[in-house]
Amino acid sequence: xxxxxxxxxxxxxxxxxxxxxxxxxxxxxxxxxxxxxxxxxxxxxxxxxxxxxxxxxxxxxxxxxxxxxxxxxxxxxxxxxxxxxxxxxxxxxxxxxxxxxxxxxxxxxxxxxxxxxxxxxxxxxxxxxxxxxxxxxxxxxxxxxxxxxxxxxxxxxxxxxxxxxxxxxxxxxxxxxxxxxxxxxxxxxxxxxxxxxxxxxxxxxxx
Amino acid sequence: xxxxxxxxxxxxxxxxxxxxxxxxxxxxxxxxxxxxxxxxxxxxxxxxxxxxxxxxxxxxxxxxxxxxxxxxxxxxxxxxxxxxxxxxxxxxxxxxxxxxxxxxxxxxxxxxxxxxxxxxxxxxxxxxxxxxxxxxxxxxxxxxxxxxxxxxxxxxxxxxxxxxxxxxxxxxxxxxxxxxxxxxxxxxxxxxxxxxxxxxxxxxxxx
Amino acid sequence: xxxxxxxxxxxxxxxxxxxxxxxxxxxxxxxxxxxxxxxxxxxxxxxxxxxxxxxxxxxxxxxxxxxxxxxxxxxxxxxxxxxxxxxxxxxxxxxxxxxxxxxxxxxxxxxxxxxxxxxxxxxxxxxxxxxxxxxxxxxxxxxxxxxxxxxxxxxxxxxxxxxxxxxxxxxxxxxxxxxxxxxxxxxxxxxxxxxxxxxxxxxxxxx
Amino acid sequence: xxxxxxxxxxxxxxxxxxxxxxxxxxxxxxxxxxxxxxxxxxxxxxxxxxxxxxxxxxxxxxxxxxxxxxxxxxxxxxxxxxxxxxxxxxxxxxxxxxxxxxxxxxxxxxxxxxxxxxxxxxxxxxxxxxxxxxxxxxxxxxxxxxxxxxxxxxxxxxxxxxxxxxxxxxxxxxxxxxxxxxxxxxxxxxxxxxxxxxxxxxxxxxx
Numbered sequence: 001x002x003x004x005x006x007x008x009x010x011x012x013x014x015x016x017x018x019x020x021x022x023x024x025x026x027x028x029x030x031x032x033x034x035x036x037x038x039x040x041x042x043x044x045x046x047x048x049x050x051x052x053x054x055x056x057x058x059x060x061x062x063x064x065x066x067x068x069x070x071x072x073x074x075x076x077x078x079x080x081x082x083x084x085x086x087x088x089x090x091x092x093x094x095x096x097x098x099x100x101x102x103x104x105x106x107x108x109x110x111x112x113x114x115x116x117x118x119x120x121x122x123x124x125x126x127x128x129x130x131x132x133x134x135x136x137x138x139x140x141x142x143x144x145x146x147x148x149x150x151x152x153x154x155x156x157x158x159x160x161x162x163x164x165x166x167x168x169x170x171x172x173x174x175x176x177x178x179x180x181x182x183x184x185x186x187x188x189x190x191x192x193x194x195x196x197x198x199x200x201x202x203x204x205x206x207x
Numbered sequence: 208x209x210x211x212x213x214x215x216x217x218x219x220x221x222x223x224x225x226x227x228x229x230x231x232x233x234x235x236x237x238x239x240x241x242x243x244x245x246x247x248x249x250x251x252x253x254x255x256x257x258x259x260x261x262x263x264x265x266x267x268x269x270x271x272x273x274x275x276x277x278x279x280x281x282x283x284x285x286x287x288x289x290x291x292x293x294x295x296x297x298x299x300x301x302x303x304x305x306x307x308x309x310x311x312x313x314x315x316x317x318x319x320x321x322x323x324x325x326x327x328x329x330x331x332x333x334x335x336x337x338x339x340x341x342x343x344x345x346x347x348x349x350x351x352x353x354x355x356x357x358x359x360x361x362x363x364x365x366x367x368x369x370x371x372x373x374x375x376x377x378x379x380x381x382x383x384x385x386x387x388x389x390x391x392x393x394x395x396x397x398x399x400x401x402x403x404x405x406x407x408x409x410x411x412x413x414x
Numbered sequence: 415x416x417x418x419x420x421x422x423x424x425x426x427x428x429x430x431x432x433x434x435x436x437x438x439x440x441x442x443x444x445x446x447x448x449x450x451x452x453x454x455x456x457x458x459x460x461x462x463x464x465x466x467x468x469x470x471x472x473x474x475x476x477x478x479x480x481x482x483x484x485x486x487x488x489x490x491x492x493x494x495x496x497x498x499x500x501x502x503x504x505x506x507x508x509x510x511x512x513x514x515x516x517x518x519x520x521x522x523x524x525x526x527x528x529x530x531x532x533x534x535x536x537x538x539x540x541x542x543x544x545x546x547x548x549x550x551x552x553x554x555x556x557x558x559x560x561x562x563x564x565x566x567x568x569x570x571x572x573x574x575x576x577x578x579x580x581x582x583x584x585x586x587x588x589x590x591x592x593x594x595x596x597x598x599x600x601x602x603x604x605x606x607x608x609x610x611x612x613x614x615x616x617x618x619x620x621x
Numbered sequence: 622x623x624x625x626x627x628x629x630x631x632x633x634x635x636x637x638x639x640x641x642x643x644x645x646x647x648x649x650x651x652x653x654x655x656x657x658x659x660x661x662x663x664x665x666x667x668x669x670x671x672x673x674x675x676x677x678x679x680x681x682x683x684x685x686x687x688x689x690x691x692x693x694x695x696x697x698x699x700x701x702x703x704x705x706x707x708x709x710x711x712x713x714x715x716x717x718x719x720x721x722x723x724x725x726x727x728x729x730x731x732x733x734x735x736x737x738x739x740x741x742x743x744x745x746x747x748x749x750x751x752x753x754x755x756x757x758x759x760x761x762x763x764x765x766x767x768x769x770x771x772x773x774x775x776x777x778x779x780x781x782x783x784x785x786x787x788x789x790x791x792x793x794x795x796x797x798x799x800x801x802x803x804x805x806x807x808x809x810x811x812x813x814x815x816x817x818x819x820x821x822x823x824x825x826x827x828x
Contacts, residue, residue, distance in 0.1 A: 023438075024230075024399070027329070027332070027395035027396060027398070027399045028329070028332035028392040028395045028396045028399075029332060029392065030328075030329060030332060052388065052392070101328065101329060101399070103399065103402050103403050103406065106327065106329075106403050107403060107406055107407060110407070119584055120520065120584045120585070121444075121515065121557055121582065121584060121585035121586065122441070122442070122444060122515060122520075122585075125441070125442035125443060125444060130559070131559050132557055132559070132584065132585065133559075143328055143339055145337070145338045145339070145340075168328065170326055170327045170328060170339065171327070171328035171329075171339065172328065181466065185442040185443065185466070188441040188442045189441060189442045191441070192438070192441045192442075192515070192517065195517050196517050196520050196521060198406075199517065199521055199612075200521060200524070231644075231813070234743070234746070234809040234810060234812070234813045235743070235746035235806040235809045235810045235813075236746060236806065237742075237743060237746060259802065259806070308742065308743060308813070310813065310816050310817050310820065313741065313743075313817050314817060314820055314821060317821070350742055350753055352751070352752050352753070352754075375742065377740055377741045377742060377753065378741070378742035378743075378753065379742065405820075437645075533791055534727065534791045534792070535651075535722065535764055535789065535791060535792035535793065536648070536649070536651060536722060536727075536792075539648070539649035539650060539651060544766070545766045546764055546766070546791065546792065547766075595673065599649040599650065599673070602648040602649045603648060603649045605648070606645070606648045606649075606722070606724065609724050610724050610727050610728060613724065613728055613819075614728060614731070
């Protein structure tokens with residue numbers, strides 16, 4: 001399993017995880033990170049369940065097939081692996097899926113059906129967005145421990161291919177990209193904009 | 208005292224302390240950290256009093272018995288050692304106790320009898336919690352410099368084995384776990400949720 | 415291109431970028447950084463477009479002439495290169511231009527024609543300011559994707575030589591200095607004061 | 622000048638400065654740091670003027686006498702050196718003086734005659750304070766560029782030997798200790814408590 005290519009993958013995912021941990025976006029064992037190792041057939045490199053996300057190394061990842069059978073690595077896949085599978089299956093260009101838990105995202109997800117972000121230059125960091133005159137809609141889905149039902153809802157949701165991520169209420173962000181670097185950029189862009197939105201709506205003159 | 212095993216302990220406790228210091232949760236000489244070296248008879252590895260918690264090394268720890276007599280190491284145990292003793296004595300599965308001081312925790316402890324946290328996925332980072340549909344109650348105890356009286360109150364409090372920590376008002380958090388890693392995870396989970404709760408209650412539309 | 419002198423330049427710009435990334439001021443691929451390599455004729459060392467600003471090295475920079483033709487390096491200049499050109503052309507003493515995106519700056523730029531900062535000692539960190547009894551005016555310009563038009567507006571704006579920077583609304587800060595160190599100091603001073611101002615205006619007793 | 626002892630001093634001061642910079646308490650060239658090299662006669666090791674405080678090394682310090690004549694090192698003493706001199710002269714047990722600029726301190730100093738802090742365990746981090754049932758008063762002095770006049774005001778202020786620091790309005794904190802470690806601890810304690818106080822007073826239910 002430790003070919004030069006897979007090691008590179010681990011390094012990129014582990015670097016992203018370490019940085020997210022430093023920023024307080026994957027405290028405890030929260031969050032999980034994956035990358036597509038092959039599309040035909042689907043093979044996914046994904047963090048094993050229950051690990052501290054700030055201290056991942058090349059023993060922290062599993063390689064699984066489309067049914068989440070373990071092909072390499074030790075440990076077991078997280079219950080949320082189904083969500084990663086759904087995203088890879090539904091979106092043919094996605095090469096990496098990242099899931100984080102942040103304070104500002106959690107706060108924004110409390111009572112909205114979607115987090116809408118409009119008019120910021122930073123939106124141009126999302127793939128395909130070329131102007132700040134853009135409205136990004138991050139759907140908020142009810143959180144549940146029934147990941148099978150949840151995956152079906154997400155499958156439906158992904159019919160809207162304009163979105164770059166979704167939020168599980170009071171839980172966390174799922175975002176993705178063609179590469180780990182693009183997915184990581186999307187996490188950063190969303191977290192920046194969540195903080196801007198969160199601090200705006202806390203001000204006395206906010207609507 | 209420097210067997211391979213005890214060195215491992217020091218390293219884990221010192222790593223946690225360094226990370227907590229970086230995040231601003233153990234400024235100055237605040238906080239203290241311990242781990243059970245043996246249960247029969249009780250032997251505890253604990254930070255010596257008065258040290259800067261961001262710069263601990265293997266000379267920063269004492270080994271003490273159930274009466275806080277020093278078995279190894281130099282320096283003296285902190286006055287709060289009694290609280291650690293009480294927790295180890297009362298909770299037979301606890302292997303590590305961590306005590307931190309954070310801004311958000313301090314703020315939340317100002318005027319509540321307990322900090323109640325409900326409905327967040329992050330709660331699943333607490334040992335034994337398997338769903339976000341959980342209410343975690345962190346009792347808030349009046350702060351005092353009489354640690355003997357305080358230890359008795361804590362002894363009573365610990366009859367409720369559903370809790371994962373308690374807060375000394377305007378002082379700091381005590382939490383624990385079977386291992387240092389679990390206790391550290393509990394600190395991170397509580398701090399995340401304290402910030403979420405603190406930022407929520409500061410908002411104009413909060414109840 | 416890798417003379418000892420140009421390497422020094424890269425290092426200073428890359429160090430500044432890394433530090434700004436750590437602070438959350440250049441998330442994703444946002445921000446860009448430049449330094450004057452020569453004034454007669456104008457030659458500018460500038461970050462290539464689309465790079466992650468937290469991980470720049472000496473392959474991340476281009477050398478361009480006054481018409482933005484590439485003289486050395488690979489990649490293409492960012493669309494915002496025109497703004498850098500305008501600043502160097504218009505202000506004969508400027509040796510470095512830095513552009514960042516921060517949460518507090520973004521918030522302050524929402525609905526003001528200018529960000530006015532007055533009475534703080536920290537203002538003395540701006541070149542030529544010798545007392546806290548100073549009012550610094552940071553003009554806020556409407557954001558646009560038409561960088562040619564924008565550059566003309568900026569050219570007009572720079573007739574006021576008392577300013578040390580300007581803000582593109584909901585986008586980011588442009589500031590400059592005789593050296594990279596001075597420009598970097600200006601970023602830090604502005605970010606500090608933006609946070610002070612942002613936190614002040616969010617308080618119930620603010621005007 | 623580079624004896625083993627003086628190198629130790631530089632290292633401690635430079636470490637403190639680097640950590641304060643990381644936390645955003647000495648942005649730009651703000652702040653200055655000193656330590657008593659000898660009391661009879663007075664010799665002070667102090668940061669030279671105009672340096673970036675996050676990147677100090679052993680060339681960044683001057684040794685001066687009681688009249689601020691330079692005995693060793695290059696560069697010139699900061700204008701605020703007089704304040705350090707006053708503190709060392711007036712308080713015979715002080716071995717180190719640290720001056721920082723933080724967002725929360727700046728905000729609290731806006732409109733108070735003194736910052737009063739009461740009832741927090743963290744107060745015990747201040748030398749001589751043994752209980753949380755303590756009121757610490759941090760006098761706020763008007764900021765001025767006339768450091769000679771200011772030093773006289775500070776001389777008067779220091780007649781109250783119960784204080785551990787004072788604040789120049791909209792400028793920054795001065796605190797001290799018998800050693801660099803104690804002075805550094807005081808900075809951390811004050812900054813923690815300033816943030817607690819600042820976040821409390823911003824809340825809708827604050828008095």
